Amino acid sequence: MNPRILLPIVAGIAVVLYVAFGMAAEPAMPSISTDKTMTTNGVKHSIPLEKIRGGGPPRDGIPSIDSPVFESADKQSIPDSDVVIGLYINGESRAYPLSILVWHEIVNDVVGGTPVSVTYCPLCYTNQVFERVIDGQIVEFGTSGKLYNSNLLMYDRLTESYWSQALGEAVKGELTGSVLELVPFDVITWGDWKKLHPDTLVLSTETGHARAYGVDPYGDYYTNPNLFFPVENKDDRLHLKEIVIGFYLGDEYKAYTQRDIEAEIIISDSVGGVPLVLVSLYEQNMRAFERTINGDTLDFES
Numbered sequence: 001m002n003p004r005i006l007l008p009i010v011a012g013i014a015v016v017l018y019v020a021f022g023m024a025a026e027p028a029m030p031s032i033s034t035d036k037t038m039t040t041n042g043v044k045h046s047i048p049l050e051k052i053r054g055g056g057p058p059r060d061g062i063p064s065i066d067s068p069v070f071e072s073a074d075k076q077s078i079p080d081s082d083v084v085i086g087l088y089i090n091g092e093s094r095a096y097p098l099s100i101l102v103w104h105e106i107v108n109d110v111v112g113g114t115p116v117s118v119t120y121c122p123l124c125y126t127n128q129v130f131e132r133v134i135d136g137q138i139v140e141f142g143t144s145g146k147l148y149n150s151n152l153l154m155y156d157r158l159t160e161s162y163w164s165q166a167l168g169e170a171v172k173g174e175l176t177g178s179v180l181e182l183v184p185f186d187v188i189t190w191g192d193w194k195k196l197h198p199d200t201l202v203l204s205t206e207t208g209h210a211r212a213y214g215v216d217p218y219g220d221y222y223t224n225p226n227l228f229f230p231v232e233n234k235d236d237r238l239h240l241k242e243i244v245i246g247f248y249l250g251d252e253y254k255a256y257t258q259r260d261i262e263a264e265i266i267i268s269d270s271v272g273g274v275p276l277v278l279v280s281l282y283e284q285n286m287r288a289f290e291r292t293i294n295g296d297t298l299d300f301e302s
Contacts, residue, residue: 037177044176047148052162052172053229055123055147059155062143063209064106070094070201073194078214080191083284084202085118085127087111087185093197095190100203102218103211105152105165107203108132108140116183117141119165121152122218123228125243126166127187130180134158150229188285245278245286247271261286265302 037046073095084095090112101107101120109116117132119141132139137158144155144162152165153172161173168180186193194200205213221228222241238244244255250272258280261267267278268291277291277300291298 043172044174045172046169046176047164047171049172051148051232052153053147055145055152055229057143057145059145060142061145062103062105064108064140064142065100065104065203065207066108066140067208068107068109069204069206071204073198073200073202076190076202076204078190078202080189082190083187084190084193085120085129085185086188086193086197086200087116087118087129087183088197089114089116089183093200095193095197095200095202097190097203099216100205100207100213102216103209103213104207105143106141106154114183117154118185119152119154121165122221123147123150123152124166125222125241126151127185128165128168129183129185130168131183132180134175134178134180147229149231149233150227186285186287189283192282192285245288247276247288249274256286258284258286266300268300 037044039045040049043049078097078099083098085098085101087094087096092112094109094111096107096118098120101118102122105120105122107118109118115132115138117130117140119128119130120126130141132141134156139156139158141154141156141163144153146153146162148164148171154163154165155161155173156163156170156175159174161170161175161178163170163175163180168182170176170178188196190202194202205211225240227240234240238257243258245258245261246253246255252272254269254271256267256269256278261278261280262283265280269276269278275291275297277289277298279287279289279300291300
């Protein structure tokens, strides 16, 4: 029996830790709307409507990629140091460079027969991959042009409900309270990903949109001390833009910085009574497993 992977590999900025969770496929992600679904003027919602903010571009002003084109690894010229979201599903591997995602934020795709939405919010560095099936129906997601706590609010093109990209939960509209199934993924450099998956396909810049791929429109936002949009919870224990991996298990929230995991290589801990091991073997990459097999808790050392 293999250790259970608890966590898609998700990074988030510490200032928005509570909306930068990297949650387990099982147990399910926490619902931010438990017993808190409200109706205002006929609209269902689980977050305060007045705290939903416009991000600048209108709905679909940041266009999702709905018919992605892929290339083989040997035809792609992106630098090995560039970061990608990597998927491996049913024997099929694909990579989605953040240098492309930063311009689109959502890729609607099918990988290994599984309909997925690969998502990235540059404002809080949350990376999430969801199975894009609602009540048995395959749906597409797009950018709503709205934010909540500086995090992307997606919308589904079935009901036009708003979804928190960080939590994968509908927070406004008909589907409020519904939660998407998470798909495990890696955040890793392109060089390391193609070594691990030499047969991988990689998202092409042939997106149908004219964008300056390779140029990040956010500049030094990821390292400077400023936020473009306000957040409710700030914590001065870490730099505002510190990259963390976050857990919510049982009733406990806990975050680990990427730099600590990379420095230690292996960290054994428990969250909400669940024994975990966090591992970083590659630059930019973090993985987490439940360190229990057949009822026995394992200890790991680097």
